[in-house]
Amino acid sequence: MKWSVVLLFVGAAVAVAEEVVLAKDCDVELCKLPDCRCSSTNIPGDLLPRDTPQFVTVTFDDGVNNLNIMTYREVLYNRKNSNGCPAGATFYVSHEYTNYQFVNELYNQGYEIALHSISHQTPQTYWATASYNSLKEEFADQRVLTSHFANIPMDAIKGVRLPFLQMSGDTSFQVMSDFGLVYDCSWITNNYSDPALWPYTLEYKSTQDCVVPPCPTASIPKTWVMPMVSWTDLNHTKCAMADTCYYTPELDDEAGWFQFILSNFERHYFSNRAPFGFYIHEWYLSTNPAVKAAMIRFLDVINNLSDVFMVNSAEVIDWVKDPVPVDQYREKTCKSWISSVCPPSSCGNVPATHNQNTYWMQICNVCPKVYPWLGNPLGLEPVTEAPEAL
């Protein structure tokens, strides 16, 4: 009897030790930059809107392949902001069918490579309920995989976007925190779009609306949320990505689309200048040339505005940590990155262990033994049972 009480007590203590610490209401006196920021529509550093750089974050999701790279080259390459610095964009790359030689190319053009999981698997509930270990394998291991096969530095990979924008409560953020990933850009806000929500950390309780639950409730210091601020379509319905808006201009109406993009941009630019996210999938541009033309026209316009900067998402977090006025920001030295060669390998008939397929891989460095996947991000020879010693 006595022993069972003791055991129960020990069991309870262990359970408590593993339990997460719930985030408390945010206290602006305790939560200060550079490592803490309350969820808020206030401009960092209490700057006036006219002194605040308007950041634009263009992002593309999913695998990088020999079709969509053509669009990326056409729409993005050789763009500069009005201060002469190269314009940025962020790629949330999923692993399957990705050509890592092109990922290396995008990195060398100065764009940001971020994580969108190894498997990108369905059903969506997989992501909502995923265990810590699953998300460690999907994201922390994907960082190792991407760094290895695209031959880019681990440290350059900082961001995460969950497939289907399906939040997974605290779990994905706990993985990020434990493995040194800086920010998440999966969390949609419909309520805070006018004025829009600025990026913030998860040390204290978020006030952001939870559109695709479960959303985090734990205190996870120094881990940043880059809110996906919804656009508003022509029927005043919210949409997180431009290609999920429903009541849009006709898909062949370039002038209409240009106006549509511009009016969403202006909601940020003429208000608190929270970063304007332009989130889209490449297929939407290649199947709708008028939308692509409108996007190019929009980027041409903002690349000529002296207080607007098209940047990598991680550059926004860097600015929020140390918010300097726009006249100072314009004069800063441009972002730098260490260019990286890619000794190319074409790997045919790479067998998979998670299905019956064989894959064709375009990578830097040496071909893997098997197709890299969950639990084996480098595609090493699967371990076989050692034969009994005779």
Ligand SMILES: [Zn+2]
């Ligand atoms: Zn995706």
